[in-house]
Amino acid sequence: LSAQGKQWRGVWACSTRRKETSSSSSVGGSCGGKHGETWKALAPLQLETPSGQLLSQLLKDHPHLLPAAVDQQLESLIAERDEPPSTTGADPILYRRIAELKAAERRNSVEEIIYALVVQKFMDSGISLISSVSQADPVTGKVDTWPKQDQKLVRVHSPEAFEMIKNHLALVLGNRLPGTNAIAQISKLRVGQVYAASIMYGYFLRRVDQRFQLEKNMNMLPFGLNEESNGGQRLQGRESTRADECEGGYSFPDVTSATMPGSVKTCKLKAYVESFDQDTLQRYATMRSKEGVNLIERHSGALFAKPRIQIASASMAAASDDEMIRLSFSGLTSLVLEAVTVGSFLWDVENYVDYRYHFVTN
Known part of the structure; x- marks a missing residue:
């Protein structure tokens, strides 16, 4: 990787350590709730996969690292997808079910990688995505309280x-x-x-x-x-x-x-x-x-x-x-x-x- 990629590797390692020691409902450590609130200001959809959560954290804290992170995530998904099947001693039906679950997980990861890149394109264009069409203005009753862009x-x-x-x-x-x-x-x-x-x-x-x-x-x-x-x-x-x-x-x-x-x-x-x-x-x-x-x-x-x-x-x-x-x-x-x-x-x-x-x- 480039110098940017090497810098990202450090972020990846740190994020991985946090992920291993945190509960599954947070991105890392005790800041999961705060991260969710901050991400909500960037995009309405909360990302759920490990790849999506990592990329949302990078978009919030280190957006310049996102391209290298995306490439690394895609390389990992390619390696997993292309890994030759090993059915030695395995029940064929069980193995097929496991393979289907892994394929679904990869699709979910790709989906959230795409979403993170869409959010980044809005950020690069200086445009804030509307976060919610639910909170009405207490005076006018209108929901369109977002800034016009x-x-x-x-x-x-x-x-x-x-x-x-x-x-x-x-x-x-x-x-x-x-x-x-x-x-x-x-x-x-x-x-x-x-x-x-x-x-x-x-x-x-x-x-x-x-x-x-x-x-x-x-x-x-x-x-x-x-x-x-x-x-x-x-x-x-x-x-x-x-x-x-x-x-x-x-x-x-x-x-x-x-x-x-x-x-x-x-x-x-x-x-x-x-x-x-x-x-x-x-x-x-x-x-x-x-x-x-x-x-x-x-x-x-x-x-x-x-x-x-x-x-x-x-x-x-x-x-x-x-x-x-x-x-x-x-x-x-x-x-x-x-x-x-x-x-x-x-x-x-x-x-x-x-x-x-x-x-x-x-």
């Missing part, structure tokens, strides 16, 4: 991708302006489902935008995309269908109007997506890994104080006794922008981890 979130995306994000916001907000402070009372579960679907949209958007930017730089875009498309009405009419395909067929009756606002802008990236055949579109709109799906559900659930937000459910219907929250439309805008950015970072990190660990299955 919309401009920082916008800068993460290319200009073409941001045009698509504005179209997505128009679908979510309906005819309401993104910056309005008007307050709505909305089902918390429903907003959580919108958030989870927006993460998936951000994942899809980063995926197609990377291909678009590459082909644009190489002058390989399909004919006509170097000029502004004149098919605005056609594209606008298909936007709701496209969003349904990219977000699992969800609709958002609590937070959208029945019609699309007339100001939705056609952009080159949308025209590029329109050029895909159905098979290509379906492939790009599909999450590539179970780990990614689990992270979306767990992160969204932790943010909204739910066990997890199911993104594969057939219906968006909320339970009749679901908690209602007061949320401004500017706050909803911030939530959607953050969710799209989570999805974009998730795509980036998933590629980074898969390049080393090869966990994504085609």
Whole structure:
């Protein structure tokens, strides 16, 4: 390892000693509770695996050591996965069960390694993840008490991708302006489902935008995309269908109007997506890994104080006794922008981890 890696080895050794002498419910020593509180300020989801707990501790205390720590964790997982099986004297059924449990543990570790890297990308961008959508302001009753970081979130995306994000916001907000402070009372579960679907949209958007930017730089875009498309009405009419395909067929009756606002802008990236055949579109709109799906559900659930937000459910219907929250439309805008950015970072990190660990299955 580099000098940074050698420094990390010392942190690893110290963390290992603490782990051996602590209870399983804490990261290390008597500071587990304090660590949990500090981590909550960085991200809503508490990491549970040994790898996840170590990386969350490093993000809190030594974030510059995280890349070396991640590489070391992945190397350990690769060595464990590639270790030849030893069935000498073992019951085949018992051995198979043990192997399945170890494989599940590795998947959980990879999942939390990915999450730690997503959190680091937010930190590197100077953006604080919203920690909770449960604590209401005692005066206004609103839950959106977090600082607005919309401009920082916008800068993460290319200009073409941001045009698509504005179209997505128009679908979510309906005819309401993104910056309005008007307050709505909305089902918390429903907003959580919108958030989870927006993460998936951000994942899809980063995926197609990377291909678009590459082909644009190489002058390989399909004919006509170097000029502004004149098919605005056609594209606008298909936007709701496209969003349904990219977000699992969800609709958002609590937070959208029945019609699309007339100001939705056609952009080159949308025209590029329109050029895909159905098979290509379906492939790009599909999450590539179970780990990614689990992270979306767990992160969204932790943010909204739910066990997890199911993104594969057939219906968006909320339970009749679901908690209602007061949320401004500017706050909803911030939530959607953050969710799209989570999805974009998730795509980036998933590629980074898969390049080393090869966990994504085609």
